[in-house]
Structure formats: structure tokens, C-alpha cells
Amino acid sequence: MTRSNYRFICIALFTFALVVSTSVSTGQSQETAKPFEARFWQFLMGNNYKNWAPAPGQDGDFYSGQVPHGALLKMYINRAAASDVDGLRIGSVVVLENYRSDRSLKTISVMYRTEGFNPSANDWYWVEYNPDGTVVKESSTGQPQGQSGTAMLVSSKSTKLLGKSSRCISCHDQAEGSDFAFFNDREDSSVAGSQKAETLSLR
Numbered sequence: 001m002t003r004s005n006y007r008f009i010c011i012a013l014f015t016f017a018l019v020v021s022t023s024v025s026t027g028q029s030q031e032t033a034k035p036f037e038a039r040f041w042q043f044l045m046g047n048n049y050k051n052w053a054p055a056p057g058q059d060g061d062f063y064s065g066q067v068p069h070g071a072l073l074k075m076y077i078n079r080a081a082a083s084d085v086d087g088l089r090i091g092s093v094v095v096l097e098n099y100r101s102d103r104s105l106k107t108i109s110v111m112y113r114t115e116g117f118n119p120s121a122n123d124w125y126w127v128e129y130n131p132d133g134t135v136v137k138e139s140s141t142g143q144p145q146g147q148s149g150t151a152m153l154v155s156s157k158s159t160k161l162l163g164k165s166s167r168c169i170s171c172h173d174q175a176e177g178s179d180f181a182f183f184n185d186r187e188d189s190s191v192a193g194s195q196k197a198e199t200l201s202l203r
């Protein structure tokens with residue numbers, strides 16, 4: 001082997017090693033840099049949200065809901081939310097489990113108030129999870145029962161229900177006090193939101 005051949009092989013081997021090591025480390029960093037919604041799901045699981053306080057006036061058992069949420073609901077609020085239910089300060093997290101009438105879990109709707117995220121809508125981050133922690137796509141929500149609400153279907157099947165989702169915001173903007181949350185609107189906290197809405201529409 002000539003000297004220049006030897007040099008060429010050395011350079012080629014070195015380049016090969018560099019490429020391999022770079023691609024391995026890139027792969028690793030993609031592993032750790034999970035999207036926010038995945039890390040947030042891990043946070044909810046790690047913090048065992050089912051042990052959080054139920055919403056005021058509830059005992060942690062099922063209560064009846066309405067479209068687009070579940071036929072049956074369970075709500076949990078974290079310490080920040082529980083400490084000031086009317087103010088719902090930055091850091092508040094509200095988890096709403098949506099169940100079918102047969103008590104099987106369909107989806108988990110979450111609101112997380114984080115400073116500066118979306119000032120025009122009270123800084124809520126919205127996300128709708130499947131029970132396995134993946135995010136619900138826009139077209140498959142709105143029909144918790146799987147039958148009604150077909151008119152709400154939209155063509156884009158790839159839009160995930162998360163972030164500043166206009167789907168969530170356009171309805172939650174009707175909540176009292178411009179805080180985009182319904183559960184704290186109840187004058188008498190023992191009255192469920194759906195019952196209250198009924199009372200209002202009778203007037």
C-alpha cells in the first residue's frame with residue numbers, strides 16, 4: 001500500500017466514524033426532545049391526577065355531561081386551581097375525563113394555564129388526549145357517543161386538538177367571567193353545569 005492510499009483509507013474511516021456517531025447522537029436527542037403534549041401527559045401520569053381534588057361541589061364520582069364532552073364526566077383540579085377556583089391562577093390544571101354511558105373512558109380533556117401562552121384567551125393551553133396518551137385528531141371528537149354530532153366533522157383529519165385549539169376556545173369563551181372555564185360558574189356549587197344551562201335557557 002502506498003503512503004497516499006493509506007492516508008486516504010484513514011480519512012475515509014475517520015469520516016465514516018464521524019457520520020455514524022453524529023447520526024447516533026441526533027437519534028438520541030430526538031428521543032429526549034419529545035413534544036410538549038407528550039411531556040405534559042407524562043407529567044399528568046407522574047403526578048397521578050386521579051388523586052387531585054375533585055371540582056368544588058363534587059365527590060369525585062361520575063356526573064352527567066353533555067356533547068361535546070362525555071355522557072359521564074369526572075373532573076380533577078390541581079393544587080394551584082384548587083387554591084383559587086375563581087381566579088384560576090397561572091399554573092392551574094383542570095382535567096376532565098369523558099366517559100361513555102357504559103362508563104368506559106373515551107377521552108381526557110385538559111386545560112393548563114400558562115403565562116403568556118395565549119393572552120386573548122386567558123392563557124389556557126388546551127389538549128384532548130386518548131386514554132393511551134396520544135392526542136385526539138380534530139375529526140374524531142365532538143361525538144363522545146360515536147353517533148351524534150356528525151355535522152361537527154371537519155375535513156382535516158390531521159389537526160390535533162391541542163394548543164390554542166379554536167375548537168375548544170370558541171365554546172369555552174361563553175363561560176362566565178371571561179376565564180374560559182365553566183365549572184366555577186356555578187352559583188350553587190352543588191348544581192351541575194348542564195343543569196344550570198338548562199335553567200338559563202328556560203327563562
Ligand code: HEC
Pocket residue numbers: 064065066067068069073075094095096109110111126127128141161165167168169171172180181182183184192193194
Ligand atoms: C360546544 C362547547 C364545548 C366545546 C367545543 C369544548 N368544551 Fe370543554 N366544556 C364545555 C362545557 C359546557 C363544560 C362544563 C361541563 C360540566 O361540568 O358540566 C366543559 C368543561 C371542560 C373542562 C373542565 C373545566 C371547565 O371549563 O368546566 C375542560 C378541561 C374542558 N372542557 C376542556 C375542553 C377541551 C380541551 C376542548 C377542546 C378539545 C373543549 N373542552 C371543547 C363545553 C365545551
